Amino acid sequence: MVQYITTRLDASFAALSDATRRGVLEQLGRSDASITELADRFHMTLTGMKKHVGVLEHAGFVTTQKVGRVRTCTLGLRRLEDEAAWIESYRQLWAARFDALDRVVEDLKRREKIDD
Amino acid sequence: MVQYITTRLDASFAALSDATRRGVLEQLGRSDASITELADRFHMTLTGMKKHVGVLEHAGFVTTQKVGRVRTCTLGLRRLEDEAAWIESYRQLWAARFDALDRVVEDLKRREKIDD
DNA sequence: GATATACTGAACCATCTGGTTCAGTATTTA
DNA sequence: TAAATACTGAACCAGATGGTTCAGTATATC
Numbered sequence A, B: 001m002v003q004y005i006t007t008r009l010d011a012s013f014a015a016l017s018d019a020t021r022r023g024v025l026e027q028l029g030r031s032d033a034s035i036t037e038l039a040d041r042f043h044m045t046l047t048g049m050k051k052h053v054g055v056l057e058h059a060g061f062v063t064t065q066k067v068g069r070v071r072t073c074t075l076g077l078r079r080l081e082d083e084a085a086w087i088e089s090y091r092q093l094w095a096a097r098f099d100a101l102d103r104v105v106e107d108l109k110r111r112e113k114i115d116d
Numbered sequence C: 001g002a003t004a005t006a007c008t009g010a011a012c013c014a015t016c017t018g019g020t021t022c023a024g025t026a027t028t029t030a
Numbered sequence D: 001t002a003a004a005t006a007c008t009g010a011a012c013c014a015g016a017t018g019g020t021t022c023a024g025t026a027t028a029t030c
Helices: A003-016 A019-030 A035-041 A046-058 A081-115 B003-016 B019-030 B035-041 B046-058 B081-115
Strands: A062-067 A070-075 B062-067 B070-075
Touching: A003 A019, A003 A046, A003 A081, A003 B003, A003 B019, A019 A035, A019 A046, A019 A062, A019 A070, A019 B003, A019 B081, A035 A046, A035 A070, A046 A062, A081 B019, A081 B081, B003 B019, B003 B046, B003 B081, B019 B035, B019 B046, B019 B062, B019 B070, B035 B046, B035 B070, B046 B062
Parallel strands: none
Antiparallel strands: A062 A070, B062 B070
C-alpha cells in the first residue's frame, strides 16, 4: 500500500473517531456554520472548536472561508470515497473467507449424505 | 445519537486509524495468525503487537483464542456495518446538499432564459 | 473613537497512544 | 528435567490529543 494513501486514511479515520467531530459533520450537512456557532452548539470554547475544525479540514472533510471577522465552515469536497472503498474491500475479504467456510461446510454435508 | 453507538463508533474508527492495524485486518482476511506471526510480519515486538490486537479485539473486529501457548487471531464477527452505515448517511447528507445546490443553479439558468 | 464581536496563537495540562524493555508464567520439545 | 517457545503484565517513554486560559489582532457597531 502506498504511503500517501495510508496516511490519508490515517487522518480520515482519526478525524472520524471523535463524536464531536462527527457531530460537526452532521451539523454542516444541514447548513454551513461559523466557528462560534459550532462552539456554542457543542458547549466548547472557540479555541477548542477551532482545533476540531482544523482536524476535519486537514482530513479534507471540511473547507472554511473567512469573510470579515467570521470564518464559515462548509462540508468539504471529499466524499469519504476512500474510506468507503477501504471498508468495502475489508467486507469483501470477510465475505470471501466465510464463503469459503460455507463451501467447506457444504462439502462436509455432501460427504455425510454420500457416506450414509 | 445514543451514547452506546457513539462510543462504539469511536472505538471502531480509532482502531482503523492506524496503518498497522488495518494491515493486520487485511492479513487476517487471508488467514488466521498467531501474535508472534503478526509481530514478525509487522516488525514489532510481541508486546507491541499484542496491544494492537487488543485494540482490534475491543473494537470487535478480531477474536482470539488461546490453545496451548499459542493465541490465534481471527477476523471477528462484526462486519463494519455500523461504520459503513455512518459513512453512507454522511454521503447522503452531502448528496442532498449538492442536489439542492444543483436545483438552485438550474433555477437560475431557467430565469436567465425567461429574462432574455 | 470606544466598545463589542470573532477569531487566532501560544502555552499549559491531563490523559491516551504506540512503542519499548524486562521480568515473569505456561507449554512444548529435546 | 532442562531448554526453548509463546505469551502476559508492569513500567517506562516520547509524542499526540482534547481540552483549557490568556493575550492578542482584526472587524463591526454604537
